[in-house]
Amino acid sequence: MKSEILYPGAFPMARVELGSGEQIKAESGAMVACSPTIDIESKMEGGFLGALSRKFLTGEKFFFQTLKATRGAGEVLLAPTVPGEIVVLELDGVNEYMVQKDGFLAGADGITIDSQMQSMSRGLLGGEGFFILKMSGKGMLLLNSFGAVHKIELKPGQEYIVDNSHLVAWSTTTSYNIEKATSGWVASFTSGEGFVCRFRGPGLVYIQSRNPGGFGAWVRQFIPVTE
Amino acid sequence: MNELHPNALCFGDEFPASGAPCLVHVEGQGMTITFLSDHEGGESRSEFVEFSQLNISAGGLDHNQLVAAWVGPAGQRMLYLKSPELIRAFRHTAPSQLSQPLEQAAEQVRQVRHRHRMVWGLVSGTVLAMVLGLWFGSDLLVELAVDRIPVEWEQKLGESTYREFLAGQSVTKDGPAVSAVTEMTQRLASQVPNNPYRFEVTVVKSDVVNAFALPGGYIVVFTGLMKKADSPDEVAGVLAHELNHVLQRHGLERIIKQLGFVAVVSIALGNPPGLGGIMKQLGIELMTLKFGRAQETEADMTGLQLLYRAKINPDGMITFFQRLAEKDEGRVEWFSTHPMSSARADRLKAQLAEMPKQNIEPFSFEWSKVQGALGSSLGSAP
Numbered sequence: 001m002k003s004e005i006l007y008p009g010a011f012p013m014a015r016v017e018l019g020s021g022e023q024i025k026a027e028s029g030a031m032v033a034c035s036p037t038i039d040i041e042s043k044m045e046g047g048f049l050g051a052l053s054r055k056f057l058t059g060e061k062f063f064f065q066t067l068k069a070t071r072g073a074g075e076v077l078l079a080p081t082v083p084g085e086i087v088v089l090e091l092d093g094v095n096e097y098m099v100q101k102d103g104f105l106a107g108a109d110g111i112t113i114d115s116q117m118q119s120m121s122r123g124l125l126g127g128e129g130f131f132i133l134k135m136s137g138k139g140m141l142l143l144n145s146f147g148a149v150h151k152i153e154l155k156p157g158q159e160y161i162v163d164n165s166h167l168v169a170w171s172t173t174t175s176y177n178i179e180k181a182t183s184g185w186v187a188s189f190t191s192g193e194g195f196v197c198r199f200r201g202p203g204l205v206y207i208q209s210r211n212p213g214g215f216g217a218w219v220r221q222f223i224p225v226t227e
Numbered sequence: 228m229n230e231l232h233p234n235a236l237c238f239g240d241e242f243p244a245s246g247a248p249c250l251v252h253v254e255g256q257g258m259t260i261t262f263l264s265d266h267e268g269g270e271s272r273s274e275f276v277e278f279s280q281l282n283i284s285a286g287g288l289d290h291n292q293l294v295a296a297w298v299g300p301a302g303q304r305m306l307y308l309k310s311p312e313l314i315r316a317f318r319h320t321a322p323s324q325l326s327q328p329l330e331q332a333a334e335q336v337r338q339v340r341h342r343h344r345m346v347w348g349l350v351s352g353t354v355l356a357m358v359l360g361l362w363f364g365s366d367l368l369v370e371l372a373v374d375r376i377p378v379e380w381e382q383k384l385g386e387s388t389y390r391e392f393l394a395g396q397s398v399t400k401d402g403p404a405v406s407a408v409t410e411m412t413q414r415l416a417s418q419v420p421n422n423p424y425r426f427e428v429t430v431v432k433s434d435v436v437n438a439f440a441l442p443g444g445y446i447v448v449f450t451g452l453m454k455k456a457d458s459p460d461e462v463a464g465v466l467a468h469e470l471n472h473v474l475q476r477h478g479l480e481r482i483i484k485q486l487g488f489v490a491v492v493s494i495a496l497g498n499p500p501g502l503g504g505i506m507k508q509l510g511i512e513l514m515t516l517k518f519g520r521a522q523e524t525e526a527d528m529t530g531l532q533l534l535y536r537a538k539i540n541p542d543g544m545i546t547f548f549q550r551l552a553e554k555d556e557g558r559v560e561w562f563s564t565h566p567m568s569s570a571r572a573d574r575l576k577a578q579l580a581e582m583p584k585q586n587i588e589p590f591s592f593e594w595s596k597v598q599g600a601l602g603s604s605l606g607s608a609p
């Protein structure tokens with residue numbers, strides 16, 4: 001399995017070459033085009049209940065698609081829904097990542113995807129919802145962002161503060177606390193942007209240069225209100 | 228090649244920030260750490276750390292990883308272990324005071340988990356109470372739930388039942404009866420503002436005097452009903468009523484009351500093994516669905532208005548209901564799900580009286596020819 005990012009920048013597309021018999025899991029709707037040797041099948045990762053809970057609790061698509069090179073080698077073109085970068089991570093069986101719900105684009109067959117329940121406070125304040133996806137296993141993982149992806153490398157003990165709506169993925173060797181950015185809880189709740197995550201290394205944190213919620217709010221002001 | 232499977236990540240100045248994958252082995256006096264080479268075929272190298280050099284703590288996102296820190300010849304090193312076997316091996320072999328911080332951390336994790344469970348339990352309890360509240364009655368909650376269900380799901384739900392039902396019936400594919408019913412439906416549907424449904428009507432050859440609409444806009448009319456009608460307005464009256472069961476999403480409201488929100492969602496979203504049974508059960512429910520009195524009244528009233536807007540004579544609806552109810556109520560299947568009452572007729576008449584006179588536009592077909600094409604009675608003579 002080989003991957004290549006075409007048109008890097010705001011509107012990239014990932015090309016994944018599959019050897020005969022190889023398969024890849026992709027976010028449903030991510031498939032743009034593929035060779036005729038590829039079969040597409042919708043699969044519910046983590047069983048029916050797992051898929052159902054993911055649908056309801058993370059708002060994540062119910063199905064992942066499995067793209068399999070059943071009838072010989074071929075290639076698949078994948079693209080995310082939102083404009084933004086695609087990054088490729090290589091999982092080696094020991095490193096694991098937490099990924100916020102919209103960040104997953106595709107993963108090799110050896111990647112295991114779990115929905116994990118967060119603590120109430122992280123879920124309420126963290127901005128990524130009560131469930132996030134945990135990626136483990138071995139193989140290639142494609143993530144997508146809204147805007148550009150920026151990688152933050154944290155040495156052991158090193159800290160960094162990230163606005164929660166800009167998070168894409170972070171390694172499980174990091175730890176974080178949710179803090180309020182502005183003084184006063186009322187201001188934090190009403191402004192809606194008062195919460196930040198204080199990450200502590202070692203590990204990697206991937207952030208996106210645009211905030212989907214903020215963009216949505218910006219677009220909404222141009223939409224005429226109908227009753 | 229005998230590939231090494233890394234079981235830990237090592238952090239240090241010369242390693243990448245994501246950590247270097249390595250293989251840790253716990254022995255009598257310490258641990259051997261073997262680093263895999265970056266490139267294929269390269270040498271792997273190992274180093275040995277004594278337990279006495281280590282500083283142990285718990286770390287990582289969930290504080291469930293064993294973190295071993297020490298200062299080696301290459302500077303500050305930090306090892307993250309999360310494999311349960313490895314942590315067990317460490318606790319067995321290492322001096323007990325070393326694993327003490329680990330035990331404390333584990334205890335803390337247990338406490339935090341317990342607290343999370345309590346909080347989540349409380350939340351799920353509340354949610355459950357709300358679901359139960361929904362189950363036992365409050366129509367407001369049912370409506371709220373119905374609003375959350377996209378039309379496409381409703382269509383999937385209705386379509387499978389529709390197809391399954393039609394498979395066992397003798398369907399009239401074309402001819403005057405089909406064109407007539409299609410024309411009626413189109414005229415009615417064109418008067419619905421922002422109609423999200425694409426209505427599909429099928430004429431089934433059967434003496435059953437009935438017609439029904441499944442959620443999502445799938446309508447079945449039996450030839451028996453068409454034979455009983457003196458004018459197309461009468462059939463259009465029944466269609467207008469059934470169409471409004473769809474438009475007001477009455478089927479969905481009933482199903483949600485009976486099966487609950489989650490069941491509807493799970494059926495609409497896929498058909499994994501085991502759901503086939505529910506599906507079958509639901510199919511039966513859908514076709515024998517008895518709507519509530521409020522829903523029937525709503526379908527009557529909105530049906531009447533729809534006929535009016537479509538410039539179809541609304542008298543047909545009332546006369547048809549009344550005539551059939553008087554003559555042979557027991558043999559008209561439609562009445563088993565739509566009991567006729569004087570109150571029902573009175574309500575319709577009162578509503579009609581309030582509406583200003585409307586110019587009636589005739590249909591493009593001749594009703595006598597449509598009826599003539601229905602063929603002779605299949606069952607026992609009336």
Ligand SMILES: [Zn+2]
Nearest residue numbers: 518523526565
């Ligand atoms: Zn009815």
